[in-house]
Amino acid sequence: MLRRAGPKLLAGALGGTLAALLVLPIAALVVGTDPAALRAGLAHPAVWPAVRLSLLTTTVGLLATLLLGTPLAWWLSRRPRRRWFEVLLELPIVVPPAVVGVALLMLFGRQGLFGPALADAGLRLPFTSAAVVLAQVVVSAPLYVQSATAAFRGLDPELFAVARSLGATPSRVLLGVAIPIALPALIGGAAVAWARALGEFGATLLFAGNLPGRTQTLPLAIYTALESDLRAAQAISVVLLVVALGLLLALRGPLARGVA
Numbered sequence: 001m002l003r004r005a006g007p008k009l010l011a012g013a014l015g016g017t018l019a020a021l022l023v024l025p026i027a028a029l030v031v032g033t034d035p036a037a038l039r040a041g042l043a044h045p046a047v048w049p050a051v052r053l054s055l056l057t058t059t060v061g062l063l064a065t066l067l068l069g070t071p072l073a074w075w076l077s078r079r080p081r082r083r084w085f086e087v088l089l090e091l092p093i094v095v096p097p098a099v100v101g102v103a104l105l106m107l108f109g110r111q112g113l114f115g116p117a118l119a120d121a122g123l124r125l126p127f128t129s130a131a132v133v134l135a136q137v138v139v140s141a142p143l144y145v146q147s148a149t150a151a152f153r154g155l156d157p158e159l160f161a162v163a164r165s166l167g168a169t170p171s172r173v174l175l176g177v178a179i180p181i182a183l184p185a186l187i188g189g190a191a192v193a194w195a196r197a198l199g200e201f202g203a204t205l206l207f208a209g210n211l212p213g214r215t216q217t218l219p220l221a222i223y224t225a226l227e228s229d230l231r232a233a234q235a236i237s238v239v240l241l242v243v244a245l246g247l248l249l250a251l252r253g254p255l256a257r258g259v260a
Contacts, residue, residue, distance in 0.1 A: 026241065033234045041225075041235025049213045050221035051239060057129065057217065058197045061136040065144050065193055070186070073148030074174050086149070093142050100138055101206025104131075108207075131208035132215050136197035143196055147189025151182040195244050 033041075041047070076086055092100055106112050108125040118125060125131050155178060163173045179186065201219040208215040210224060218240045225232035 029234070029237055029241065033238055037231045038235050038238060041229070041231040041233070042239070044225060044229060044232035044235065046212055046216065046221045046225060047232065047236055047239065050216050050218045050236065051243075053129070053132070053213070053216065054198060054218040054240075055243070057132045057136060058194055061133045061140065061197050062190060062194050064133070064137055065141040066190060069141050069145045070148060070179065071174070073145045074152055074178060076145070076149045077152035080153075086146075089145060090142050092139050093146075097139055097200065097202030097204075098206060101135065101203035104135060104138065104203065104207040108134075126207055127209040127211065127215060129208075129214060132204055132217060135203040135207045136200050139200050139203055140193040140197040144186075144189040144193035147192065148182070148186050151185035151189070152178055154185075155181055191247065194247060198240065198244055 072089075076082060076089075105126060107114055108118065108131075109115050110119065110124075110126070125134065159177055159181070160173050163177050168176065199219055200217070201223070204215070204217055205220060205223075210216050210220045212221075212224075216224065218236055222233050222236045222240070225236060
């Protein structure tokens with residue numbers, strides 16, 4: 001009996017240790033922020049502009065990711081020999097965000113590859129709200145594309161063959177067959193991508209800067225507040241936690257079950 005229970009106890013101890021490492025920091029943040037400190041922190045002038053900017057930029061970025069990423073994922077799922085291209089698309093997931101920020105500057109900065117052309121057109125991307133959106137999309141979209149590609153690959157090919165035999169065009173197959181069936185997985189991928197964009201820090205800091213009211217998102221506001229007001233940093237962290245948790249529950253909970 002003990003021999004049978006030993007591996008289970010060991011697995012439970014190891015899994016419980018990891019679970020504790022994942023949950024306890026969040027619990028410490030919530031428990032360690034008393035209501036008075038939370039109210040005082042929320043009164044900090046950097047909080048609500050950062051909240052509004054983060055919600056705006058991540059929403060715009062998520063819409064762009066869905067619009068551009070869904071056809072890309074469909075194309076990748078139909079071409080299994082293009083796995084090398086998938087590796088390139090997934091690089092922003094594994095490289096440090098600071099590298100992404102520098103790369104965006106080298107592409108869109110004043111001295112970057114597209115910088116002179118943008119300047120001639122009277123456009124400037126770095127250190128603007130548009131740069132925030134672009135940085136968030138670059139670091140978060142690969143997560144959605146990865147999830148959507150796997151979802152499309154898992155669909156029964158016979159469904160597409162039947163649709164084509166009935167005269168459906170490739171776009172009709174995607175919109176009328178593939179997306180409705182894969183919708184729960186697409187929603188899950190969108191939730192992960194949105195959460196990643198909401199927490200983006202390094203690429204945003206280097207490419208968009210940390211300008212209050214213009215490019216200062218919630219993570220950047222936390223970084224700034226830590227230098228002078230710990231209560232504000234705690235309050236912003238709790239706000240970020242609540243917003244992220246609320247959306248994830250909405251996307252992965254009732255909404256996801258409703259479309260399943």
